[in-house]
Amino acid sequence: MAFTATSDVTNGIGKITLAGELDAAAAPTFRTEVEKVAAEQPRRLVLMMQDLEYMASAGLRVLIYARQRMAQNVDIFVVGAQEPIRETLEKTGFHHSVTQLETYDPAVIENT
Amino acid sequence: MERIDIHPTHTFQTYKLRMGRAFPFGATAVPGGVNFAVFSRFATACTLVLFRKGEREPMIEIPFRDEFRIGNVFTMIVFDLDFENTEYGFRMEGPFLPEQGQRFDPNCILLDPYAKAIAGRDIWGETPDWSDPYQHRARFVYDDFDWEDDRPLELPLEDLVIYEMHVRSFTRDPSSGVKHPGTYAAIRDKIPYLKSLGVNCVELLPIFEFDEFENSRPHPERDEMLYQYWGYSTVGFFAPKAGYAATSRFGMQVDEVKTLIKEFHKNGIEVFLDVVFNHTAEGNEYGPTISFRGIDNKTYYMLTPEGYYFNFSGCGNTLNCNNPVVRGMVLDCLRYWAAEYHIDGFRFDLAAVLGRDPFGAPMVNPPLLETLAFDPILAKCKLIAEAWDAGGLYQVGTFPAYGRWAEWNGKYRDDLRKFLKGEAGLAGAMAQRIQGSPDLYSGRGTGASINFITAHDGFTLADLVSYNEKHNYANGENNNDGANDNESWNCGWEGPTEDPAINALRRRQMKNAMAMLMVSQGVPMLLMGDEVGRTQQGNNNTYCQDNELNWFDWKLVDTNADFLRFVQQCTAFRKAHPVLRKADHLRNQDYAGTGYADISWHGTRAWNADWSSQSRVLAFMLDGAHVHGDIPRDDYIYVAMNMHWDMHGFELPQLPGGRQWYISANTSMPSPEDFWEPGNEPRLENQREFLVGPRSVVILVGR
Structure with a gap:
């Protein structure tokens, strides 16, 4: 499935919704969205991954880029990542840098 | 400022190329493409073989042009490669004269000696496709990683x-x-x-x-x-x-x-x-x-x-x-x-x-x-x-x-x-x-x-x-x-x-x-x-x-x-x-003014080690005052090693300044009395002699 990434920033919550297969060819699209969101200086970054089916190392690199691009006090949430992607995050250690949630939980994301 | 050497100068079929850089060897990401550099002293020609990931047949074979060789290094930049989904190898032409040490064979697809990632045996124990002519397949890697503030620890x-x-x-x-x-x-x-x-x-x-x-x-x-x-x-x-x-x-x-x-x-x-x-x-x-x-x-x-x-x-x-x-x-x-x-x-x-x-x-x-x-x-x-x-x-x-x-x-x-x-x-x-x-x-x-x-x-x-x-x-x-x-x-x-x-x-x-x-x-x-x-x-x-x-x-x-x-x-x-981890060798001398050498040798009698061809026992004492630098003085440590099959009494060296011997380890004892927690070592009743069991090691600390 072709990769899509859409983003918006509302009340300081930056949200990027990812779908399809995030490979090397698709990574620049994702990166563009990260930069768009970062420009708005949100206090949270939420990555909606329910429909993301695959992530290659280029995709992981954009995640790391996002972590470094955001201010240190910006928490990053990964929402609804499917098992293979969650495993990739764990095996490469990136899960230490983010908070993983099953579903979008406003109580956790918006109020913490 | 944009580099002026990032634009293709040649083409081969649909692939855009230019002369590469001779080093570093291997495949390196450069703006717009990948630089290849491979050494061979005796090859007469070299071809870059590119595959889509995991595919048996090459997607293209691109000969290195004559003018792309510097010294004994074949080098070329190929533009617009899919970095994650391409594998590469080389074919080398040259003499096949085993008696002269030459074994070139252009039928072989060769792994880059500098390949940073190699596919072909990705899953442990998964039987390979032996008919595949290219078994160990070079891939490109991103050489970035988020190390944060990590670096080698440099422990002594x-x-x-x-x-x-x-x-x-x-x-x-x-x-x-x-x-x-x-x-x-x-x-x-x-x-x-x-x-x-x-x-x-x-x-x-x-x-x-x-x-x-x-x-x-x-x-x-x-x-x-x-x-x-x-x-x-x-x-x-x-x-x-x-x-x-x-x-x-x-x-x-x-x-x-x-x-x-x-x-x-x-x-x-x-x-x-x-x-x-x-x-x-x-x-x-x-x-x-x-x-x-x-x-x-x-x-x-x-x-x-x-x-x-x-x-x-x-x-x-x-x-x-x-x-x-x-x-x-x-x-x-x-x-x-x-x-x-x-x-x-x-x-x-x-x-x-x-x-x-x-x-x-x-x-x-x-x-x-x-x-x-x-x-x-x-x-x-x-x-x-x-x-x-x-x-x-x-x-x-x-x-x-x-x-x-x-x-x-x-x-x-x-x-x-x-x-x-x-x-x-x-x-x-x-x-x-x-x-x-x-x-x-x-x-x-x-x-x-x-x-x-x-x-x-x-x-x-x-x-x-x-x-x-x-x-x-x-x-x-x-x-x-x-x-x-x-x-x-x-x-x-x-x-x-x-x-x-x-x-x-x-x-x-x-x-x-x-x-x-x-x-x-x-x-x-x-x-x-x-x-x-x-x-x-x-x-x-x-x-x-x-x-x-x-x-x-x-x-x-x-x-x-x-x-x-x-x-x-x-x-x-x-x-x-x-005192167990000194950087310099022990000197068997006193250089801390304690009256005791950094290490002294003992046997069943204190100050008398048995160095004979019949000996199966040895004991030594370390004087913790001989630690180097600004480390506070360590304890005295006494170790008796009885590798004889009989029990032996070991006369203990006497400690200066009213210090006492405490038992740290005794391999004759059942757990947990075989090794006492630091600080909880019992004081020896008999400060003059210790009975060391058959084939046993005893460690005492003196403080």
């Missing part, structure tokens, strides 16, 4: 406790309870265990890409395969073994290894790699052509005048390490692992080979060893030689060190084993080994001596006290493989027994071995699993066994908890006492 060498570990074996057994058994990722889950054991350095058996199917064959007794399991047979020096990665299906083994190293460092544990530069996986003239043989046989291998392979490695060929080009590759490789992977040190397999000239003669001043010793990037890396080779060169104590190289101290292993099993006349040798072997390493400090009793080659500790002979039939070589001189003793019965006396003696001998190792000056090394009594059922050469002979059985952590506790106490004792 003499403070290390090394743990020799096989990546797959450590967690492959189901008892490990990890999510991805047998992988780099799984080791991360076991870091708390390693910390509790008290090790601060892991030395990984080879993790450079190798082929577990090299010389694979059916197990002689069971329905399984024998593999090239340990991995002492390199396919590519720059690529981590993909089959050890949980993420290799996604081609992310590089990230997984780096994540493991970062996590180790966060926990204060250094990472050493066991590196194999003495030979490659291509074997002799009957072996496969994977890379070096087809790229430049005559440069990469030591050849006889008739063009046959010298075999100083015992593995078919010998890498021509003191050819300047090969030397450059070795240096590039180590620099890459040190800089890109933050590796803390390297242990060189059969390192004596690295000191031989291209015709096999040992050199006085081997340029490779000197280069590595003085290299700016490797400057803080520990360099450890296995100072012998399979061609008969034995250099323990004489390895060209340049003030930098440490050695696996084979004499420590041999002398300690002989002393342990009760051989007479070892007191003098043991005095040297206890002191960090100044007889071998005078002027080089204690860090030159890596002390070990067991390593991957040979018996495990539990087997050392359970078998007189090797039992290697499972290797399918009629018990002809593996060493015959093990200096082991089975304590009265060959193999497992129900006899409680024999089992108690074995357990005590294991404690004796650990205790003596941990009170020796120098750098102790433990073999994975010895701390819980891991057995290989008498097999002393399990290089091919992908099964419980190698796998760490985590149930032993519970069943042998008392022995594990003893080992933990040993490492904790070593850590608590800096």
Whole structure:
């Protein structure tokens, strides 16, 4: 499935919704969205991954880029990542840098 | 400002090209494309072969244009390649004249010697498609990684406790309870265990890409395969073994290894790699052509005048390490692992080979060893030689060190084993080994001596006290493989027994071995699993066994908890006492004004060691005032080693200033009284003499 990434920033919550297969060819699209969101200086970054089916190392690199691009006090949430992607995050250690949630939980994301 | 050399100048079919840069060698990302550079002195032409990931037929073959060659380096930039989904190789044209050492074959697709990731054996043990003409397939890697503030730890060498570990074996057994058994990722889950054991350095058996199917064959007794399991047979020096990665299906083994190293460092544990530069996986003239043989046989291998392979490695060929080009590759490789992977040190397999000239003669001043010793990037890396080779060169104590190289101290292993099993006349040798072997390493400090009793080659500790002979039939070589001189003793019965006396003696001998190792000056090394009594059922050469002979059985952590506790106490004792970890050799003199030498020697009578050919006992005392620098003075430490089968009373040296002796360890005692917690050591009732049981070690502290 072709990769899509859409983003918006509302009340300081930056949200990027990812779908399809995030490979090397698709990574620049994702990166563009990260930069768009970062420009708005949100206090949270939420990555909606329910429909993301695959992530290659280029995709992981954009995640790391996002972590470094955001201010240190910006928490990053990964929402609804499917098992293979969650495993990739764990095996490469990136899960230490983010908070993983099953579903979008406003109580956790918006109020913490 | 934009570079002016990032635009294509040539095309080949639909591919855009320009002349590349001659270095670095290998495949490197450049703006808009990938730069390829490959050396061959004798090739007359070279073709770049590109594949879509995993496909058998190339998508394109692009010859290097004549004007793209500089010196002996073929170089080219190819634009617009799919970085993640492309694999590459080379074809080389040139003479096929084996008697002159030339073995070019343009039918072969050759692996880049500098490949940073290699596909083809991604999933461990998955039978390869043997009809595929390109078995080990070079890939591109991103050389970025989020290291945060990590860097190599640079712990003092003499403070290390090394743990020799096989990546797959450590967690492959189901008892490990990890999510991805047998992988780099799984080791991360076991870091708390390693910390509790008290090790601060892991030395990984080879993790450079190798082929577990090299010389694979059916197990002689069971329905399984024998593999090239340990991995002492390199396919590519720059690529981590993909089959050890949980993420290799996604081609992310590089990230997984780096994540493991970062996590180790966060926990204060250094990472050493066991590196194999003495030979490659291509074997002799009957072996496969994977890379070096087809790229430049005559440069990469030591050849006889008739063009046959010298075999100083015992593995078919010998890498021509003191050819300047090969030397450059070795240096590039180590620099890459040190800089890109933050590796803390390297242990060189059969390192004596690295000191031989291209015709096999040992050199006085081997340029490779000197280069590595003085290299700016490797400057803080520990360099450890296995100072012998399979061609008969034995250099323990004489390895060209340049003030930098440490050695696996084979004499420590041999002398300690002989002393342990009760051989007479070892007191003098043991005095040297206890002191960090100044007889071998005078002027080089204690860090030159890596002390070990067991390593991957040979018996495990539990087997050392359970078998007189090797039992290697499972290797399918009629018990002809593996060493015959093990200096082991089975304590009265060959193999497992129900006899409680024999089992108690074995357990005590294991404690004796650990205790003596941990009170020796120098750098102790433990073999994975010895701390819980891991057995290989008498097999002393399990290089091919992908099964419980190698796998760490985590149930032993519970069943042998008392022995594990003893080992933990040993490492904790070593850590608590800096006088056991002096950087310089002991002088056998008093230079702290206490009236006591830094080390003094004793026997059943204080101040009178028995150095005779009949002796089986030795005791020594360390005066903790002789620690260097600004460290507060340490305790007195007294160690009595009675390897005789009878109990002996040891007269204790008297302590100055009203200090008293306290009992720390006594291997005759059952757990937990075999090793007292620091601070809780009971004071000795009798301060004049201690009865040391048969074949026992006693450690006292004086304070």
